[in-house]
Amino acid sequence: MTESSFFVHPLAEVEEHVQIGDKTRIWRHAHIRSYASIGAECNIGKGVYVETHVRIGSRVKIQNNASLFEGVSIEDGVFIGPHVCFTNDMYPRAITPDGRLKGAEDWEVTPTLVKYGASIGAGAVIVCGVTIGEFALIGAGSVVTRDVPPHTLVLGNPARPRGYVCRCARPLREIRESEAGRIGHCERCGDITF
Template sequence: MSDTPSYRVAPGADISEDATIGDGSSVWHLAQVREGARLGTGCVIGRGAYIGSGVQMGDGCKVQNYALVYEPAVLADGVFDGPAAVFTNDHFPRAVNPDLSPKSASDCEPVGVTCETGASIGARAVCVAPVTIGAWAMVAAGATVVKDVPPHALVAGVPARRLGWVGRSGEKLVPASDGT
């Protein structure tokens, strides 16, 4: 057996020693993968992307350039996370407590975004945790998701609203010519 990793890490990427990177995956320049994160096989992490502590990713996921995936997010197989998309993790984001003392990491109970199989998140979309993006759903670029998205739903806007349904290929579904 070889000790050579079966994945690619570009110069300048920051990978924690206790992160797990699946075979055939690529982590590009300036990306950061934190401790306890798990990437499945064949994943791609784009330039400047952030994968938080303990984030779990299935096989074949793509996190594009400068996307931010904060813990405790879970991405199932085949999830696409577009450029500069953000998955939040805090119900009550504040720098300080009511008495103006600095907040510490222990003052926050992280909540996560869950993306089911094949879900796609467009560029600069924001998913405000806790939410679930259903299997094969599509979130349009620039949308702000504050409620769960059903499987195969196409959502857009601020806040995101369902505009229709999409198939596994991402194409919008339309009624059959016989009206069914």
């Protein structure tokens, strides 16, 4: 661990070789595995599991009991609700075809990326291999099985697009196309281009 001004609750477990940024807080019963990286000003809630080599940007909020497995990369400003689970193997098995218990070398990790400012609601499952775009919003309990474009609201199992959202997470209305891209109207922020 790199020494800096962060807080780790005495009941959290942070393994060796973890990078933690300034002003990050890691709460009780969180488990951060070796070679994970967490940026500055993050809040890692109670019971969060962050596996080896997971990359978390700055100003990320991860609520209680979320699970982030190897292969997951989280950009800055992302919100991950309680009990969110990221998978990391498209073909999971406990044993090999010949019946041996699988070891680390037997897993085929498929990367997942959550981009800047996205939010994932409570209890969502993110199937590996997807990219969640900037400021996308994943509804609580959704199962994300494919990429989510920027500013898109998705809901359900499997998650399907239901509209567009502003940087402030409110619905965008009056969507129209322009040379610069899509334009939507937010009741709080006015017109935005996305």
